[in-house]
Structures are given as C-alpha cells and as structure tokens.
Amino acid sequence: MRYRYPRIPESEVTPRALFESRRRFLRHGAALGMAAALPGLAWSPSASAWRDGLQASLAADLPSVSLANGEPLTSLRDITTYNNFYEFGTGKRDPETFAHRLVTDPWSLTIEGEVDKAGTFALEDVLKHQDLEERIYRLRCVEAWSKVVPWIGFPLAALLKRHEPTSRARYVVFESIHDPDNLRGQRRSIIEWPYREALRIDEAMHPLTLLAVGLYGEVLPNQSGAPIRLVVPWKYGFKSIKSIVRIALVEERPTPSWVAQNPAEYGFYANVNPQVDHPRWSQARERRIGESGRRQTLMFNGYGEQVASLYAGMDLSEHY
Numbered sequence: 001m002r003y004r005y006p007r008i009p010e011s012e013v014t015p016r017a018l019f020e021s022r023r024r025f026l027r028h029g030a031a032l033g034m035a036a037a038l039p040g041l042a043w044s045p046s047a048s049a050w051r052d053g054l055q056a057s058l059a060a061d062l063p064s065v066s067l068a069n070g071e072p073l074t075s076l077r078d079i080t081t082y083n084n085f086y087e088f089g090t091g092k093r094d095p096e097t098f099a100h101r102l103v104t105d106p107w108s109l110t111i112e113g114e115v116d117k118a119g120t121f122a123l124e125d126v127l128k129h130q131d132l133e134e135r136i137y138r139l140r141c142v143e144a145w146s147k148v149v150p151w152i153g154f155p156l157a158a159l160l161k162r163h164e165p166t167s168r169a170r171y172v173v174f175e176s177i178h179d180p181d182n183l184r185g186q187r188r189s190i191i192e193w194p195y196r197e198a199l200r201i202d203e204a205m206h207p208l209t210l211l212a213v214g215l216y217g218e219v220l221p222n223q224s225g226a227p228i229r230l231v232v233p234w235k236y237g238f239k240s241i242k243s244i245v246r247i248a249l250v251e252e253r254p255t256p257s258w259v260a261q262n263p264a265e266y267g268f269y270a271n272v273n274p275q276v277d278h279p280r281w282s283q284a285r286e287r288r289i290g291e292s293g294r295r296q297t298l299m300f301n302g303y304g305e306q307v308a309s310l311y312a313g314m315d316l317s318e319h320y
C-alpha cells in the first residue's frame, strides 16, 4: 500500500472540530479492525503517548512567527510528496512511498556528553515539560531550494538548557534513527549510517534553530522527519536532520555524515551562500516547488539580519 499524505485542508491550522471527529473516526475504525481499509489513513490509529499529548498542544492557539519573506506557503501535498530522506531511498518520492515503515512509537531521545543532566527519555516526557509547552510556536520559514513550510516546534535552546551544558560544550551533534530492517535505504552505504549532523553551540542556541514536531497543525508526517527533526532556516537542507534519536554536546568539532562522505562538496557550516558554488553546480539561483522559473538565492537564505553576527570575521568561502 502506498503511504498517503494526510488529507487535511491546506489551511495552516486544522479546525479542531474536524480534527477531533477524524480522530474519533480513526479510533472507532481501529476498534472495528478496519484500519487497513480506511482510505487516506495517514498515521497508525494505535495509542501513542507522545502523539496524543502533542496533538492537543498543536491544536491550541499558538504564537506565530512568519519569516517567509512574503512567499506563499508550499502546499501540504508538495511538502509531503517531494522529500529528501535517504533512509528510504534517494528518489524524491521514495519517502512518501516507504515512510510508513518508520516506527515512531515508542520513541526515545538520548541527550548526553557535556551536560550535567544526561539521559535517555521517552519522547512524551521530553515534550510534556512546561518550559517546552510554553515555547512551542508556529514558524513559517523558507527551506532553501524548495519549500516554504509552516513548522510547529520549539527552540532547540530550550531543550539544551534544561540539560545544563557544561563549559566544555562547544558543538552539538545529532543522530537519526538506525533501523535497516525498516529503513530500506540503510541497507546501502550511500553515507555512513546513522545520518549525523552537527552545529556549533552558538548556532544551536540561536532562537531560529528549531526542533520541529509538527507542520500545518498536525504532528509531523513520517516523511518530514517524525517525530522530531531539526530546522535550521539559514543553512542548506541537509543540516536539518530528521527523526532524531540522539543529541550529544561535545568539545571537539564532529564530522557530519555528508562531510565525511565528500569533504570537497560539503562543508561543516553549509550556510546558504549564493557566492559559494557547490563544485558541481552554481548556488546563485534556486527553484521553489510549484514555480517554473528560478529565483535568486539570498545570503543566509534571507535570514542574515538574524544570524550574520554568528559568523562575524569568518571567511565564508573558506568556512563553507
């Protein structure tokens, strides 16, 4: 069976009443053992502690920040049918087709390394803290080279601070799930699995660095990196690691998977920079899904006002 994108209206927020009737329908359907016959079933109707808790917060009236630079939102359909998620294959439609194999329940997140409060936590326990509940918000922002997405999430900084980084914490490394039985892409060594990314600590603490748990008023679809993914709006897409299971604070600069795979093509910073070309293509212009022409790429993806100071004094053609 093909994995289908959720059939919800393409307004930013799913009307709560509609959402609740759909949930009741799904529960009812599951009780009758008819889950497999439901058309357009996006998620397993089985109980999930993190999903139940989270969905209530997503339906609430959340603070909203728009940094879309006047661009229209990409449709839910385009957001969920044109993806990069190599754990499912290298085709843009592979994630849509195979992401139902991603097991997101239960989900646990390990936070370790240079922190005073390390540990492995069930995702529902990570999310139910008041400091995160208070900081969850909607952020409309541009994903370089493809989309404008209405994310729902909270600043990564809020989570990191709770675990009390030590003074030796200079970088943050992230790892995605490793499960070759379900993630067919991991049976080939395209990169060293699990997918690994990293940020400098000040980048990680920047208020624009988001841990996303939803989009368009719903929990994240699997192909978008459920149940929790990074969004770093001023960097190329590959920094925004999906389906995170481990976050470690470290002293030495880690080597992200893409840098390990090809250091000539991928740099540690990967800041969007129209003046620095990828060795095989120009990065001066880019295309939005749904648009035919190309548009000029903006320095830091248009977020220079917010983030340029992080790189003051650095030669960005050397530190690409």
Ligand SMILES: Nc1nc2c(c(=O)[nH]1)N[C@H]1C(S)=C(S)[C@@H](COP(=O)(O)O)O[C@H]1N2
Pocket (backbone or CB within 6 Å): 082, 083, 084, 085, 086, 087, 143, 146, 147, 176, 195, 223, 224, 225, 236, 237, 238, 239, 240, 241, 242, 243
């Ligand atoms: N775990 C994991 N995270 C990942 C990837 C991946 O293959 N695996 N692809 C990256 C790349 S190259 C991009 S462009 C974005 C795509 O995110 P989207 O499919 O939500 O647009 O996810 C990034 N995060």
Ligand SMILES: [Mo]
Pocket (backbone or CB within 6 Å): 084, 236, 237, 238
């Ligand atoms: Mo990408």
